[in-house]
Amino acid sequence: MTRQLTGSPAAPAQALPALQRRGRWSGRTRRDFFVFLALALPNLALIAVFTYLPLINNMYYSTLDWTLGSTSATVVGLDNYVTFFTSSDAPQVLGTTLIFTVVTVGGSMVLGLLVALALNAKVRGTTFARSAAFAPYVLSGVGVGLVWLFIFDPGYGVLSWLLRGIGQQSPQWINDPQLSLVMVIIVYVWKNLGYCAVVYLAGLQSLPKDVMEAASLDGANGFRRFMSISVPLLSPTTFFLLITTMISSLQAFDLIRIMTPLGNGTSTLIYEAYLQAFGAYNRAGYSAAISVVLFAILLIITVLQLRFVERKVHYS
């Protein structure tokens, strides 16, 4: 037990190796240790049971040829990974995941920053505008998906009605796989840019006013102040948003499930994993392998971000 704790970042645990070397614990250290256990163990137990155990289980299932619903399976080693990476689906799924992630992360952050700049202005009605901008983020993805489906419906949707008004036919948003992806991306960005806007707004409001005033006195215009002062000083916020929105995008599910149940053109890694196991195919082992691929990608992206992107972040 104590060996595991030596690796913990918690302060009481850091003191343990030295004490162990001395071979005894003082009364206070022992008391601190029990307090640490009492506070941390319930959370650690929950994380272990509901995060790490399923993760390990999933890795094990990825080595099986297992049909969901069947009580037996065959161990196939890395066959599921080989099947995925050599199938014609892999480039399509990975490509869709890449497009969806890049566009939704980029779109949410850029539009979120623009909205935040607008919301930061000292004019009447900004409180209402801030609430309105954030509202879509807290709405249910299922509800949002259903409403937007009605808007995009080429037969009797609101968009179709507007387009007919100017003599245009509605595009086949739902049946055309490429347009389906565009449709889902638009809705995803609309739903999530409020989150980026609020976080950026907090960042903008914490920028030091004296630096801005000094730059103004030196003759820097608004754009120059924004590019040379605001953007660099917002880099911790940008870095935080980059990590959280990228993870959210790679895990996006509800809108895709509601708006394009077959995943035709919108099958990202996570949706493909769902379709393979819980859709029509019931390939639980294969689905687990796709999930592991997604996990590995998330892990690599996060490590790369922490290692390289964070270097460019100005914390003060």
Place this chain on the structure above:
Amino acid sequence: MAMNLDRRNFLGLAGLGVGAAALAACGGPSTSGSAASTSPSDIDFTGVKPAGSFDFWTSHPGQSQAVEQSIIDKFQAKFPDIKVNLVTAGANYEEIAQKFQTSQAAKSALPGLVVLSDVWWFRYYTNGNIIPLDGLIKQLDVKIDDFQKSLVADYQYANKQWALPYGRSTPLFYYNKDHFKAAGLPDRAPKTWQEFAEWAPKLQASSGAKYAYIYPALAGYAGWTLQNNLWGWGGSWSNGWTFNCDSTESVTALQWAQDSIYKDKWAGVSSKNAADDFSAGITSTTISSTGDLLGVLKSAKFNVGVGFLPGGPKAETNVCPTGGAGLGIPSGVSKEVQLAAATFLKFMTEPENTAAFSAATGYMPTRVSADMTAVLAKTPQIKTAMDQLAVTKVQDNARVFLPGADQEMAKAAAKILTQQGDVKATMTDLKATLEGIYTKDVKPKLKAS
């Protein structure tokens, strides 16, 4: 942050990894035997007493929750010792299948009776998830000869009966009588698609509707309704276990469908639900399930006509597939629960109850002796569905027996009908996919069973 991995750390990590792997192996499926199921022999229910209660998992096909509950109430008046818990286990056949499969994996919370659709029951059979009903049919004296033969035969495999028909449907041809009248067309469904192709321009010119015909939504069982086109042209998704969706006949059939959209421009493809599009007046005709009949009659603001599915150049009749759902009993519950569920299954499928179910939903009565006089007096269109039953055809193996085939068919149909993809190339790809699914997921299990 630097980590020194000495020998002790390495051994510790290795131990942790082995422990984790061992822990993971404790759950999930067994890897000690064959993945294939074996057909259980007849189960002996002698001396078994029915359980006091069981769950009935349903998706309420055809918005049938109220009629299901009323049949349950009648059952409990007759069998007060058996409580039936009506459980909404999903909004459609796929969701209920998902829940059922997940419960199988978790080995818990299984129902006594479950709704299973045409494309799912065979998978339950190959996985050993459902029991054969032959012993229970005999013990409870279920009048199997009184069921519609084609409907009950759909659930027979390896000389056993794996389910009984419940919310059974066929596709129907729906048409807007007002549009037909305005176009000067006869008040009937077309006999063939060629005849309809002649009618379509007249309909488009006079009706004001966007389309003369709308193909059903591709996410809504495209593989089911497109069998009508394939069979009419002498093609199919498969013939037995031979996958011939790339045959000249099949390709010609789907090329004709593509031309109706892109060349002749009188047809479209529904985005969500063809029955809703039809009711909304977007199209003059469509094909949809008999289970949509009452909904369409209720929501349409015009006179609705229904008819048999049109034939094609090679076959004018027997071009309508059966479909819909049956009821099965899981293998993972106790014999007591299975017997209680079978007692209710017998009651649920009795003539007066199947007539009541049909009246409430538009699904076909599954019993020959069901008295439909009152139902037909109220909704005469149901008679068309009943009459069409005589000219239905069992679905292609590829659609109903291959896991995920319906989805692959929908994707192929999307390429052809919404992206104007090359028909021959798309069907050749589909054939390869279907053969792959058969070889990997079905063939080994058929050999073992």
